[in-house]
Amino acid sequence: MTEADIIERLRRIGWRGDTLPADGRRLARVVAQHRAGYELHDGETLFGAQPAGHYLKRTMDPAERPAVGDFVEVEAGKPPHIVTVHPRRTVLSRAAAGERYERQIIATNIDYVLVLTGLDGDFNPARIERYLSLTEGSGAQPVVLLSKLDTRDDADELLAVLRARLPEGTPIHAINGKDPANVALLARYLRPGDSAVLVGSSGAGKSTLTNTLLGSEKMATKAVRSHDSRGRHTTTYRALLQLPSGGCLIDTPGMRELKLTGEENLDLFADIDALAEQCRFADCGHGSEPGCAVQAALDSGDLSAERWRNYLKLRDEREEQAATLEARLRRQRGGRPVGRLHGSHRDTRERE
Ligand SMILES: Nc1nc2c(ncn2[C@@H]2O[C@H](COP(=O)(O)OP(=O)(O)OP(=O)(O)O)[C@@H](O)[C@H]2O)c(=O)[nH]1
Numbered sequence: 001m002t003e004a005d006i007i008e009r010l011r012r013i014g015w016r017g018d019t020l021p022a023d024g025r026r027l028a029r030v031v032a033q034h035r036a037g038y039e040l041h042d043g044e045t046l047f048g049a050q051p052a053g054h055y056l057k058r059t060m061d062p063a064e065r066p067a068v069g070d071f072v073e074v075e076a077g078k079p080p081h082i083v084t085v086h087p088r089r090t091v092l093s094r095a096a097a098g099e100r101y102e103r104q105i106i107a108t109n110i111d112y113v114l115v116l117t118g119l120d121g122d123f124n125p126a127r128i129e130r131y132l133s134l135t136e137g138s139g140a141q142p143v144v145l146l147s148k149l150d151t152r153d154d155a156d157e158l159l160a161v162l163r164a165r166l167p168e169g170t171p172i173h174a175i176n177g178k179d180p181a182n183v184a185l186l187a188r189y190l191r192p193g194d195s196a197v198l199v200g201s202s203g204a205g206k207s208t209l210t211n212t213l214l215g216s217e218k219m220a221t222k223a224v225r226s227h228d229s230r231g232r233h234t235t236t237y238r239a240l241l242q243l244p245s246g247g248c249l250i251d252t253p254g255m256r257e258l259k260l261t262g263e264e265n266l267d268l269f270a271d272i273d274a275l276a277e278q279c280r281f282a283d284c285g286h287g288s289e290p291g292c293a294v295q296a297a298l299d300s301g302d303l304s305a306e307r308w309r310n311y312l313k314l315r316d317e318r319e320e321q322a323a324t325l326e327a328r329l330r331r332q333r334g335g336r337p338v339g340r341l342h343g344s345h346r347d348t349r350e351r352e
């Protein structure tokens, strides 16, 4: 195996560099993270590794520890150890209510986040918006995919609703995940060296689409499902799928079971925040207050009632999470109150 071969292999799984580590270290990509360690892939084989000691130090910023999608340098040993994480091209993360208020990395070096929703009972624009909010500021491009196009005649109407609602320029495609000719249009997001993740709720059609993209190389997921308390569960999987189009798909339980925490940022609703800034009272509840810009926009139809409801729902969830976190922090600090986490302390004075 020549150095050029090794580089070529790594490039197929998304690596953009053109030299190998000089000191005999192995370069590989993190495809899964478990309590017991990491699973890495070098373009040919999947192998396990442990983080080097310095990653375990308490003072280490969790964001600097190896994460799914990272390219890492590994020192030989039993087990091999991850010693360096290469700079990240993109970082998908979300706010996480953990011990400390911080961002939790979901995956790195991802070019496209394919947000899959079925055009059936699963269709839920608010959920799509929440998935999209995960890509805000990540550097990754979100692509909205609506599967099961073949199951309804009025898909055009649903598409129009979504187009009007989602941020301008967001690619949206309705597809039949079972039809190879139809999903061929996704090749533009899966070019050689590109990395994508597929997210969406259970039953949206992720396995179906993945199998169609793989062509003859079927994934063995369906046959190996077992049951646990949380329902269907994939017990074996292939973590990094190299697609015939040249791109790769990171497909791990962590990505599949990606839960929305309600802590995703609310930037998608910047228009509503801007409206609220115009209310006469700085602490306007947007109910029956005089001079409420939000109510005015609702009355005039500039703001749809549904969009407003979704905003409120997302905001409530987020505040609930923040309150829970605040209470936990207070307990940990022995009852002393902590500063407000969402910094939304507002005064009640009328605006100038
Ligand atoms: N008609 C039609 N059926 C589809 C399409 N995509 C998926 N399905 C069906 O929808 C069901 C769920 O699809 P899956 O691919 O298992 O969904 P999933 O997102 O992988 O679900 P989990 O593995 O639970 O996360 C299956 O019965 C599929 O055959 C589509 O484009 N058209």
Ligand SMILES: [Zn+2]
Pocket: 276, 279, 280, 284, 285, 286, 287, 289, 291, 292, 293, 294, 295
């Ligand atoms: Zn108001």
